[in-house]
Every structure is written in structure tokens, then in C-alpha cells.
């Protein structure tokens with residue numbers, strides 16, 4: 001029985017499913033993707049028959065469009081695919097038997113990882129994933145991914161993202177697949193505490209430096225603070241949304257090499273609705289969208305035009 005896991009490249013909620021898969025299954029491959037690339041990847045893989053070598057295809061923290069879902073539903077692939085996602089924009093996929101999209105249940109916001117974890121618990125008699133350390137790490141991922149500020153784990157949950165950024169994806173996966181096998185409780189070791197301390201200082205300086213670089217514009221009915229940033233996008237968005245709460249409804253973080261991300265405070269704009277203006281999606285206070293096609297080229301052409309003038 002060979003499996004393929006397709007998951008989100010961007011954060012611990014996308015990477016944790018790789019770790020869970022490793023704990024439960026012996027024979028698997030995984031593919032990490034940006035949300036915007038899923039449709040194309042699915043179409044391509046269906047065309048060139050990539051999926052035929054697998055018995056099960058698991059998709060976590062990502063979704064595809066209804067048109068791709070229809071293509072799958074009309075093919076034998078529909079019996080092989082399991083999709084687990086929590087993004088509100090993907091709720092319509094629940095119409096298909098192979099998709100399970102839960103944004104919130106029992107007044108708790110779900111993450112891609114928690115939905116997949118529960119699926120594994122319910123379907124596989126595996127001792128490792130029942131360990132306390134796994135349960136604790138899964139919850140830490142959820143709290144960080146859903147920005148659950150009401151959780152006592154909230155501050156600690158941000159450490160996972162910091163460690164992922166500092167370790168890199170491969171090292172993060174290998175560290176936690178062995179750690180969760182060997183340990184009973186979840187904790188950050190001495191090396192990690194040092195990394196986290198250095199990272200915290202670097203992050204504070206980075207965000208402080210962005211405070212006077214926010215450009216405020218009206219976009220339809222929204223007052224939007226735009227800022228360019230490549231790192232710490234969630235914290236940049238949230239810290240600046242708070243810092244500019246009297247001036248803007250939301251913060252738009254532009255990461256030219258990755259995506260747009262939108263953040264708002266509790267009583268402010270629905271950024272899921274705002275993101276849809278840019279073909280994006282997400283949640284009410286945290287959402288994202290792809291960099292529009294040709295955007296970076298336009299910026300460079302603008303730059304070149306300026307020397308001509």
C-alpha cells in the first residue's frame with residue numbers, strides 16, 4: 001500500500017501532516033505545494049498518470065477548485081483521494097465524498113493538521129500517534145495556525161513556526177519524526193530555546209523597522225495598510241494591524257516571492273472577503289492571496305521607466 005501526501009509548504013500546519021504520515025505509514029511520498037499551485041498540479045498529475053502508482057492520495061491544509069473536484073469525481077481517482085482542509089473558502093468541497101473541510105466545530109477552530117490527525121486516530125490502530133507528545137504538538141500547531149489567542153498555548157505555539165523557519169523543512173521533519181517517536185512529553189530543548197531567543201530579537205527588530213514603511217490606501221470600502229515583507233508574515237500583519245488600528249481596517253503584507261497576506265483585528269474588516277478581491281481566501285481575520293500574474297514584472301518595468309524619464 002503506497003500513499004502520496006500533498007500538503008501545504010507554507011507553515012507548520014502543512015508540514016505536521018508529513019510528520020504524522022511518517023509516524024503511521026511505512027511507504028509514502030510527499031509533495032509540498034503553495035495553495036495557488038494545487039489545481040495545476042492535480043490536472044498535470046491526472047494527465048501524466050502520476051497518481052496510478054499510489055493506492056491512496058491524501059491532501060492536507062490545501063484544496064482544489066470545484067472544477068478539479070468534478071474531474072476527480074468523474075474518474076476512478078475519487079475512491080483514492082482524501083482531502084482534509086479547514087479554509088472557509090473550501091467548504092463547498094464538502095459536497096464531494098472525498099473531501100472533509102471543517103473550519104470550526106464545538107466552538108473550536110480546526111486546522112488541516114487536526115482534521116487529518118482525527119482521521120488517523122479513527123482509522124488506524126497506531127500506538128505512536130496516541131502518545132501525549134503527538135497530541136500536544138498537534139494542538140500547538142492548531143493554536144498557532146488558527147491564531148487562537150484564547151489558548152494558554154498561544155505564545156508557545158508561535159515557536160513552531162520560528163523553528164520551522166530556522167531549521168528548514170527537511171530538518172524540521174526529521175527532528176520531529178524522531179523526537180515524537182522517542183519522547184513522551186512535548187518540550188523545546190536547550191538548543192531550540194537558544195534559537196528561539198535569537199529569533200525573537202531578530203523578529204522584534206524586523207517588525208519595528210517596518211512600522212514607518214506602511215503605505216495607507218483606500219481599496220473600495222476598506223482602509224488598507226500595505227507593507228512589503230518577506231519574513232514573519234503573520235506577526236508582521238498582526239502587530240501592524242494593532243499599531244495602525246486607528247488608521248486602517250486591515251494590513252496587507254506583500255511578499256513578492258510568495259503571496260499576499262491580509263490581517264485584521266477582532267472588530268475590524270473581514271479579510272476573507274477582502275482576499276476574494278484578489279482570488280484569495282482564508283478566515284475572517286487572516287487570509288491570503290497569490291501575487292497577481294505579472295505583478296513583479298510590472299514593478300520592474302516601472303523601475304526601468306523611471307530612469308528613462
Ligand SMILES: [Mn+2]
Pocket residue numbers: 013014061086111112145
Ligand atoms: Mn492551515
